[in-house]
Amino acid sequence: MLTDRGLPAAVRDVAGRSPVPVDVDLPLAARLPTGVEVTAYYVVSEALANVAKHSRATRATVSGRVRGGALLLEIHDDGRGGADPAGGTGLTGLADRLAVVGGRLSLSSPAGGPTRMRVEIPCAW
Numbered sequence: 256m257l258t259d260r261g262l263p264a265a266v267r268d269v270a271g272r273s274p275v276p277v278d279v280d281l282p283l284a285a286r287l288p289t290g291v292e293v294t295a296y297y298v299v300s301e302a303l304a305n306v307a308k309h310s311r312a313t314r315a316t317v318s319g320r321v322r323g324g325a326l327l328l329e330i331h332d333d334g335r336g337g338a339d340p341a342g343g344t345g346l347t348g349l350a351d352r353l354a355v356v357g358g359r360l361s362l363s364s365p366a367g368g369p370t371r372m373r374v375e376i377p378c379a380w
């Protein structure tokens with residue numbers, strides 16, 4: 256799916272399988288380098304898995320844009336908050352994987368919610 260149809264279609268596919276309804280706003284005009292698409296897909300998959308498992312959210316959104324030579328992704332849910340990388344291996348795995356490609360992850364998830372994950376993936380590497 257990702258290889259054949261690209262990131263927006265692949266993200267819509269994962270979003271469509273989420274038990275929590277997800278709005279996708281990912282208007283990408285062109286294909287991105289394969290490594291960027293694969294990394295982004297991995298981020299969205301883990302983030303939405305976390306929404307389903309932990310958030311008790313009623314809705315989530317995935318949005319993304321290319322700006323300044325990087326793909327900026329944001330995954331938001333209206334759930335209970337409290338996401339903590341120390342609590343599992345998924346979030347630290349994402350941070351490690353992003354570090355390898357010069358990317359960044361920032362997480363805002365106060366107790367009571369909402370949870371917002373922002374990820375930056377450089378497009379030239």
Ligand SMILES: Nc1ncnc2c1ncn2[C@@H]1O[C@H](COP(=O)(O)OP(=O)(O)OP(=O)(O)O)[C@@H](O)[C@H]1O
Nearest residue numbers: 305306309310336337338339342343344345346370
């Ligand atoms: N969207 C979210 N809303 C609320 N809590 C979250 C959310 N995402 C993560 N968490 C909390 O942060 C913890 C760490 O998440 P992380 O993804 O690292 O581990 P995990 O999902 O528990 O296990 P795995 O290693 O399988 O990913 C979770 O156990 C959960 O308590």
Ligand SMILES: [Mg+2]
Nearest residue numbers: 305343345346
């Ligand atoms: Mg997880």
